[in-house]
Amino acid sequence: MNEAAIYHYLLRLADTSLTQSQRLAEWCGHGPFLEEDIALTNVALDLLGHAKMLYEQAAEISEQQLSADDLAFLRDVSEFKNPLLTELPRGNFAFTILKQYFVDQFHVLLYSALRHSMYAPLAHIAEKALKEVNYHLERSHGWCLRLSLSTEQAKMKIQEALDDLYFYTPELFESDAYLDDLQAQQIIPDLTQLQADWQQSVDVLLAECQLNVPKKGWLATGGLRGEHSEHLGYMLAEMQFLQRAYPGCQW
Amino acid sequence: MKLYEVFIRAKSGLNHRHVGSLHAADSHMALQNARDVYTRREEGVSIWVVEASAISASNPEQAESWFDPAIDKVYRHPTFYPLDKEVDNM
Amino acid sequence: MYSQGLKDAEGGQEPAGLLKAFQARIDKEEKIEPRDWMPEAYRQTLIRQMSQHAHSEIVGQLPEGNWITRAPTLKRKMILLAKVQDEAGHGLYIYSATETLGITRTKMTEQLLSGEAKYSSIFNYPTPSWADMGAIGWLVDGAAIMNQVPLCRASYGPYARAMVRICKEESFHQRQGYDIMTSLARGSAAQKKMAQDALNRFWWPALMMFGPSDKDSTHSAQSMKWKIKRFSNDELRQKFIDATVPQAEHLGLTIPDEDLKWNEDTGHYDFGDIDWQEFINVIKGYGPCNKERLRARQNAHDDGAWVREAAEVYQQKKAQL
Numbered sequence: 146m147n148e149a150a151i152y153h154y155l156l157r158l159a160d161t162s163l164t165q166s167q168r169l170a171e172w173c174g175h176g177p178f179l180e181e182d183i184a185l186t187n188v189a190l191d192l193l194g195h196a197k198m199l200y201e202q203a204a205e206i207s208e209q210q211l212s213a214d215d216l217a218f219l220r221d222v223s224e225f226k227n228p229l230l231t232e233l234p235r236g237n238f239a240f241t242i243l244k245q246y247f248v249d250q251f252h253v254l255l256y257s258a259l260r261h262s263m264y265a266p267l268a269h270i271a272e273k274a275l276k277e278v279n280y281h282l283e284r285s286h287g288w289c290l291r292l293s294l295s296t297e298q299a300k301m302k303i304q305e306a307l308d309d310l311y312f313y314t315p316e317l318f319e320s321d322a323y324l325d326d327l328q329a330q331q332i333i334p335d336l337t338q339l340q341a342d343w344q345q346s347v348d349v350l351l352a353e354c355q356l357n358v359p360k361k362g363w364l365a366t367g368g369l370r371g372e373h374s375e376h377l378g379y380m381l382a383e384m385q386f387l388q389r390a391y392p393g394c395q396w
Numbered sequence: 397m398k399l400y401e402v403f404i405r406a407k408s409g410l411n412h413r414h415v416g417s418l419h420a421a422d423s424h425m426a427l428q429n430a431r432d433v434y435t436r437r438e439e440g441v442s443i444w445v446v447e448a449s450a451i452s453a454s455n456p457e458q459a460e461s462w463f464d465p466a467i468d469k470v471y472r473h474p475t476f477y478p479l480d481k482e483v484d485n486m
Numbered sequence: 487m488y489s490q491g492l493k494d495a496e497g498g499q500e501p502a503g504l505l506k507a508f509q510a511r512i513d514k515e516e517k518i519e520p521r522d523w524m525p526e527a528y529r530q531t532l533i534r535q536m537s538q539h540a541h542s543e544i545v546g547q548l549p550e551g552n553w554i555t556r557a558p559t560l561k562r563k564m565i566l567l568a569k570v571q572d573e574a575g576h577g578l579y580i581y582s583a584t585e586t587l588g589i590t591r592t593k594m595t596e597q598l599l600s601g602e603a604k605y606s607s608i609f610n611y612p613t614p615s616w617a618d619m620g621a622i623g624w625l626v627d628g629a630a631i632m633n634q635v636p637l638c639r640a641s642y643g644p645y646a647r648a649m650v651r652i653c654k655e656e657s658f659h660q661r662q663g664y665d666i667m668t669s670l671a672r673g674s675a676a677q678k679k680m681a682q683d684a685l686n687r688f689w690w691p692a693l694m695m696f697g698p699s700d701k702d703s704t705h706s707a708q709s710m711k712w713k714i715k716r717f718s719n720d721e722l723r724q725k726f727i728d729a730t731v732p733q734a735e736h737l738g739l740t741i742p743d744e745d746l747k748w749n750e751d752t753g754h755y756d757f758g759d760i761d762w763q764e765f766i767n768v769i770k771g772y773g774p775c776n777k778e779r780l781r782a783r784q785n786a787h788d789d790g791a792w793v794r795e796a797a798e799v800y801q802q803k804k805a806q807l
Contacts, residue, residue, distance in 0.1 A: 287425070
């Protein structure tokens with residue numbers, strides 16, 4: 146078993162969920178109405194839980210005997226492996242919801258497949274996470290429809306969000322040498338197939354929403370190589386401040 | 397946004413109980429919001445939401461004529477029928 | 487605690503017979519339910535008290551929500567997120583209970599944003615330090631629990647039931663706050679200093695949460711008669727101090743009150759004078775964060791208008807099909 150590859154992939158997934166959660170958490174106290182405030186923080190909490198499970202598994206197999214907190218709070222931007230999509234600022238509600246939908250659809254397909262991973266700890270985590278991401282998808286899917294098929298103003302905002310986000314999504318399915326190896330060993334599913342399945346569901350939804358799919362944009366890439374947008378640095382500065390300012394403390 | 401009343405069945409075998417209310421645009425949203433607000437600590441296996449306007453309620457001012465007669469219909473209560481000790485577990 | 491700024495509600499010309507029967511029900515510890523007859527003053531007082539309680543929970547999300555993105559560990563982050571989410575949920579339970587009295591959520595939101603309705607004074611103080619998360623959980627939730635447990639036996643059914651639900655969840659809040667303080671107090675010198683500093687800043691505002699002495703308040707007396715207030719402000723404040731001082735001592739932290747002293751005769755702690763002028767200023771809107779808190783709530787409300795509208799229009803369109 147290629148431990149280095151597994152370690153790399155666990156961090157890829159953990160960083161994705163952590164950064165996604167971090168942006169959602171920014172909505173706390175600022176949601177469009179009370180019930181939705183609670184719902185968004187609920188999703189943030191679930192994703193944080195997934196991140197924690199993934200970091201803990203990575204920590205267990207890490208060569209330097211790191212802890213989950215070490216991985217989350219002491220790695221710099223160039224060591225983070227999330228796709229650029231999840232580090233983008235939270236934006237308005239339409240931006241948040243559409244981004245969430247893209248990630249939820251990805252997670253549902255991914256975790257469904259990962260339940261059958263040849264790497265048991267990952268299969269175990271996927272089994273737990275799937276229940277929650279199914280619910281997340283139901284929610285974000287519903288909101289995409291609500292925003293697209295109601296008022297002109299809402300339609301405009303979600304169209305704008307689609308224009309901004311669409312070309313960040315292919316990166317979710319990007320592969321590298323490590324991930325190629327994991328696919329070959331059936332530890333992770335075929336990413337090309339995953340992408341096709343994802344695209345199929347997304348196409349159906351976007352059509353139902355009567356949104357215009359943008360034709361051209363910059364295809365985001367770099368997360369797997371630790372090459373990020375400017376946004377991640379600010380996010381980590383905020384998130385990691387205490388651990389950096391007071392190194393070696395118990396909290 | 398409409399007002400919805402929320403009823404939760406905490407565990408199978410129990411009735412749905414009224415736990416409170418919330419606001420939502422439709423029943424779908426109401427169900428999801430109810431799940432997020434009222435079952436955060438695994439307190440539910442089933443949720444009902446009902447638009448508050450759809451609920452009919454008895455009038456508290458008529459309580460006497462509606463509910464009091466049973467007080468003297470004592471023979472409806474099981475304790476009215478004293479049983480021999482041997483079969484008193486009924 | 488949530489009756490700050492309340493004046494005596496205007497009484498209607500209600501028949502003495504009905505008032506007497508109502509009081510008799512209260513005296514027998516019967517619960518008053520939404521469509522039961524109740525004096526107008528009872529209804530209005532409850533609406534004010536309960537809505538202010540709900541507003542407090544919602545505004546309370548802000549000083550703590552401030553630290554979610556900066557919590558120092560994954561576990562602390564999760565716990566804080568869960569806690570703040572709980573507060574929002576509590577707000578919802580109480581708004582929902584208040585609506586049974588004939589006021590809408592929209593109206594209550596208007597009252598909060600206009601400044602007509604108050605919320606607990608404590609949330610007008612800033613949380614510049616992580617240790618404030620500990621202090622708030624320990625002291626502010628601690629004070630809230632003192633107030634909320636007796637309210638589980640409030641005379642108004644929906645309020646009492648909401649309180650029961652809330653109390654079940656609240657003790658986790660206080661314990662996580664004290665747990666944070668414990669980690670800090672037993673940590674590095676810098677962490678201990680952080681904890682002491684937070685205690686120094688939140689102690690007096692926490693005591694002010696209970697409100698001024700209500701020895702001379704007719705309003706309090708009426709609320710006690712109607713069992714929507716079960717203990718006096720002074721009683722609750724004393725109880726809080728007596729419980730909390732040993733907790734501070736246990737952590738090696740010093741309560742910022744030179745006059746704090748155990749009184750063997752009374753069996754309680756004597757404590758220093760509270761600066762009620764500060765309290766009055768904060769309630770009137772002149773505290774460190776009043777403007778900021780309301781502005782945040784106003785912005786959320788304004789920014790969310792198009793979302794709420796979209797949800798309603800979507801439902802209307804679907805219903806027409």
